[in-house]
Amino acid sequence: MKNKFVKWLSLPYAFWSIAFIIIPLIMVFYFGLTDKSGKFTFANILSISLPVHFKALLIALLLSLISTIICLLLSYPLAMILSNLNSKNNKLMILIFVLPMWMNFLLRTLAWQTLLENEGVINTILRAVQLPALKIINTPYAIVFGMIYNFLPFMVLPIYNVLCKIDKNLLNAARDLGANEVQTFLKVTLPLSVPGIISGITMVFVPALTTFVISDLLGGSKILLIGNVIEQEFTLNSNWHLGSGLSIVLMLFIVISMIITAIFDKDGEGSAL
């Protein structure tokens, strides 16, 4: 009796997965593997080798990689500082940190557009104090900047979580056995925080790789990422077949990232957001 009831409770979820995950996936694969007449083809997927598509993929990979590395370099020290604060202060710090995440992603990026524009807020201030204006909007720098700004918390939190979980006695034990601060960090803290780092990398790299909003708003239409190409195939060109084919290629990268995460992140630190 009880089991049956529990089964019924899972029905909405099952419906949800089928309607919004499984069916769209099947459709992506269907469109990606057929041409306009409905015949089976690999042409859509192989079109990634076209210079315009391949270049978009490379730029996306490059920019998201740079963003991920910078995020990691910024996040690790920050997460260490946060995890060493006493509990009263660190709740507040985390809150301050997570607060922007509660605002709409689009709004935040639009705000940065206004700030970074050639005649925007930042340049107005710079001119007012007789400093040279920045030409950053519509450059790859602006895109990287937007990615870092938007995805930084997704790097900080998993690393912060693993660092908090490290037993302070392990650090004391390392010191006790003769390791100085640097050795303790390299031999104990860093290896034990690898799951968090991997989670963080995945959670920054995947959305950065697939984004088209950030590159649209901060990169103008000058720099096309693979996300923008796919978006344009679906909207401007109405070529769902090509869009789906390229999506499948992109999906491959996502799946690889997720497999790497799953191998390293057995305790699910990354999902503790």
Next chain:
Amino acid sequence: MSNKLITLENISKSYDNHLVLDEMNLYIRENEFVTLLGPSGCGKTTTLRIIGGFENPDTGRVIFDGKDITKLPAYKRQLNTVFQKYALFTHMNIAENIAFGLKIKNKSKSYIDDKIKYALKLVNLEGYENRMPDSLSGGQQQRIAIARAIVNEPKVLLLDEPLGALDLKLRQDMQYELIRLKNELGITFIYVTHDQEEALTMSDTIVVMNQGYIQQIGTPEMIYNEPENAFVADFIGDSNIIDSIMIKDELVEILGTKFACVDTGFGENVHVDVVIRPEDIELVAPEEGTISGVVTSLIFKGVHYEMDVMANGFEWLVHSTKMFPVGEKVGIKVDPFNIQIMNKPASEDEEAAQIEE
């Protein structure tokens, strides 16, 4: 047991205005098994952490082998610690865990391999080199933690309630194991515990602590048989602690009845605390006892019976192999030698320490 290896001078430490250690003085000799014993919050772990270098004292000095090491960071001290929850490195196998300290000291590979073998043999875990810490039981993990510490050949091994997480049987086995280890290694052990049985079994010297003060330092026999104050008597084993009056040398008035005792030098008509261990009370026929009372409870404990006897308005705790049923009138007799007289707490600090307890 010869010269002083570690000396603590006037060590004080407080956290958030709460005084944990107050002007503590203590020395520890070479090759001694010293136990810091006391209830939680008595300052015993803080003392150990100050010796280990994980805490800095607010005042005072730590002298190690004639040198002031108060400011020396933990990683430069010639002592090693066995932590309460083992603190094994979960990302390393057993051999890597044991080799940790030696690799940092850049020892040769053959030296390290020999040491790992030797240490695993010493803790009876030969062949565990490639296991991961998670796959070991609590007792085994604790042995590895000890092995990891002793391969560094410390002069002193600090043990912070190392058996606290183990079950009773294992804990008893490990006690003998630790005594054996200490004798084989010939180094000083400083052991922290709240378990009085552990302390009595293993120690050469017990330091009883409470509320940041040392209450008594002595051999297990001294601590048990001649507690210096009511706190020590109460904390170590069961005891009857009775507010009494010392009439004169070798005569004490307990609950209105005069008892012969062997203590002298307390003065005349002085208020004192009397400690009588429950196993030192002899239950006899009512007319044969110094005082008489009624048995109010009876519990079988295996080795002996535990009885409460209500006599002269005090509930006497008695351990005896003879059984007296509840409600029976009995006489209480105590050998003068077994009546332990203690001064009332002298200072207000001491008093406060005991009352809060």
